[in-house]
């Protein structure tokens with residue numbers, strides 16, 4: 001993880017220089033959507049890597065590009081209605097295969113078996129007219145040559161493992177007959193049915209209460225232990241991050257602003273946006289019932305991305321670095337130490353001081 | 364909120380006081396004996412063979428200007444309750460009064476003028492937004508349908524609303540699929556708040572939002588409440604959010620309310636064992652405490668089926684305090700402490716309501732294994748203090764083998780397609 005991505009590389013130019021060693025490696029990924037109002041730069045130069053058996057948590061503001069990134073890895077932007085209007089660049093290497101420039105057929109073969117995704121929106125991923133069980137059976141049989149009966153047994157087993165009560169009965173229910181959380185769990189069952197090597201879980205526990213959430217996290221850990229799966233966990237729940245992640249990647253405006261081992265990012269966060277994130281979190285172990293402190297201001301436009309550091313219109317420290325650099329020069333990711341990187345013009349001394357004196361005491 | 368810090372052991376008599384001072388507000392919504400059962404039909408004749416008892420007899424009231432939080436496990440009936448009290452679904456039994464008016468059986472036509480005052484924010488943002496309409500037209504629909512012309516025109520007002528929820532004018536002409544999950548959720552919020560309704564039932568309004576925007580939306584809802592006296596019923600599984608926003612909290616379990624209390628009381632000293640379990644399981648965002656599960660009460664045992672809920676107290680199959688009476692007699696929801704109603708024979712942090720009944724069910728003994736050591740230690744202290752002979756309860760208890768056997772396969776009851784549901788939701792909120 002040492003790349004400093006070149007910005008401005010032509011979208012769509014494969015530069016398959018070398019095969020990466022990591023199980024999953026994303027290099028300078030770009031996903032742009034042309035619209036009537038301009039080009040939406042949802043992901044604009046994102047790089048990260050992930051080893052087998054490890055969990056990477058992606059956190060960041062709503063609309064910062066987390067789901068778009070994961071759909072890109074799954075090769076789903078180029079499909080159907082979505083595919084008409086997308087421009088992609090960069091490289092995605094999964095187990096030695098490059099996916100951005102691979103044929104849709106190649107990617108389809110990987111999807112479901114080698115990589116699977118838990119979608120943020122269960123309803124959008126499930127067919128309303130088919131029974132829940134039949135949809136899981138279908139997903140299983142695409143990649144496994146088994147009878148319907150065997151597949152049905154497997155479906156019931158999976159529903160049971162995600163905590164659906166009376167799975168043998170519920171297996172014949174339709175999506176609209178499930179509660180929000182039950183639908184989400186049915187989708188998790190569908191994604192896990194083939195024991196994928198790469199699991200992308202996009203807000204897998206948003207609709208779930210803590211007890212079930214704990215059960216789902218255990219299930220994902222089991223998958224990792226048993227099959228050495230790599231997991232990308234997209235969540236805004238920092239409690240979940242603390243619980244499960246090895247590494248954390250913080251996104252802002254389509255780019256990575258901070259990345260590193262979970263413990264370090266929690267204990268020594270280096271980026272002002274990460275500080276804001278930690279400060280606006282309600283915690284049950286805390287006494288305050290004052291107003292939460294949101295990061296002030298609005299999310300950045302992805303069409304006219306702010307110049308320099310995209311966070312500068314909202315950053316309380318934008319004027320600290322000398323010479324207006326925050327407004328003119330885009331900060332690149334720089335190593336803090338070990339595997340910990342941050343993209344900010346503040347000097348290390350300023351960062352340490354602000355964190356220890358101003359931010360940490362208030363958390 | 365200005366609750367005095369209460370101690371657990373305050374032996375003030377269990378006389379139900381009248382509601383505490385800040386609660387002396389007018390009642391906006393009153394619900395009595397509310398039920399919603401979904402029939403399960405079978406065979407060619409589609410005869411009803413059973414029912415999913417999603418909501419099964421609940422009473423509560425919502426006061427003007429307050430925020431009522433509703434929490435409970437997935438599938439316990441929260442969304443169904445929300446849809447029924449906003450009359451998007453018809454109740455099977457019980458009554459709903461809004462501003463003193465009985466709205467239980469109002470026809471769609473008669474409900475229409477009330478739609479402006481009663482709004483719902485749906486749990487599933489994608490399913491509740493018409494995919495063929497731009498966001499501009501979705502959020503301006505309430506104005507059109509109610510014939511309201513805001514100051515400065517609809518378009519300006521819609522853009523103002525979008526900005527309030529953290530969306531920008533560049534989003535105005537986009538379609539739902541071109542948004543992120545959290546953005547869609549905020550579109551639903553903007554639409555629901557457009558006409559400044561009196562009552563907003565918000566089903567997981569911030570679950571898909573990152574903490575920062577969550578804070579922004581929570582603060583927005585707070586501001587509107589201050590400004591316009593809005594009343595909220597907020598359904599959420601995130602206990603820390605609920606704690607932050609709610610004046611009072613209802614805890615649901617399998618279609619029932621098991622505890623209903625002022626928020627501060629509930630979090631300081633929960634009385635229902637289920638509430639206690641729920642709260643102990645909240646992960647804390649601190650990696651140092653990772654893996655420290657010993658403080659948690661993990662509820663094991665399957666969530667029982669709402670088709671054939673357990674007898675007596677519905678929680679008895681998973682409760683570590685369950686005794687014989689729990690299995691046979693349903694505990695009523697009683698105001699044991701001012702501002703705290705609870706339905707339990709052996710409440711936490713309070714005098715036992717059935718002290719003579721000390722023999723634990725065998726299921727309870729199993730559950731004990733799962734209770735964290737911290738909890739047990741605390742329990743032991745309490746037990747000593749109250750000198751209850753609970754520790755001596757070694758006699759073989761009647762096995763709690765109430766295997767829940769719901770007979771028939773759940774068959775597609777209403778063949779409502781999701782698309783129809785979308786249209787329906789769309790319509791009913793728009794009306």
Ligand SMILES: Nc1ncnc2c1ncn2[C@@H]1O[C@H](COP(=O)(O)OP(=O)(O)OP(=O)(O)O)[C@@H](O)[C@H]1O
Pocket residue numbers: 033035040041042060061062063064065066067068069120302540541542543544545546571572573
């Ligand atoms: N098809 C599309 N056309 C135009 N813009 C799009 C499209 N899909 C996504 N976007 C925009 O790209 C940005 C990133 O979206 P994405 O879904 O990745 O956000 P996210 O980080 O997952 O947010 P959330 O936490 O709310 O789910 C958003 O601002 C969104 O509006």
Ligand SMILES: Nc1ncnc2c1ncn2[C@@H]1O[C@H](COP(=O)(O)OP(=O)(O)OP(=O)(O)O)[C@@H](O)[C@H]1O
Pocket residue numbers: 176177178179180181182207401415416417435436437438439440441442443444486600669776777
């Ligand atoms: N249309 C329906 N037909 C049959 N059963 C239904 C229907 N709608 C809901 N149910 C059932 O009613 C029960 C309660 O569902 P509800 O959606 O109210 O739960 P919830 O508390 O909102 O859960 P969640 O937190 O998962 O959203 C569930 O068992 C669900 O399967």
Ligand code: SF4
Pocket residue numbers: 271272273309310311312313315316317318320321326331343344345346
């Ligand atoms: S580069 Fe400047 S504006 Fe950006 S986060 Fe750092 S201090 Fe703030």
Ligand code: SF4
Pocket residue numbers: 635636637676677678679680682683684685686689694706707708709710
């Ligand atoms: S002690 Fe008895 S009544 Fe109370 S929650 Fe447990 S099972 Fe129910």
Ligand SMILES: [Mg+2]
Pocket residue numbers: 066067068120202543544545
């Ligand atoms: Mg998303």
Ligand SMILES: [Mg+2]
Pocket residue numbers: 179180181441442443486566
């Ligand atoms: Mg629900």
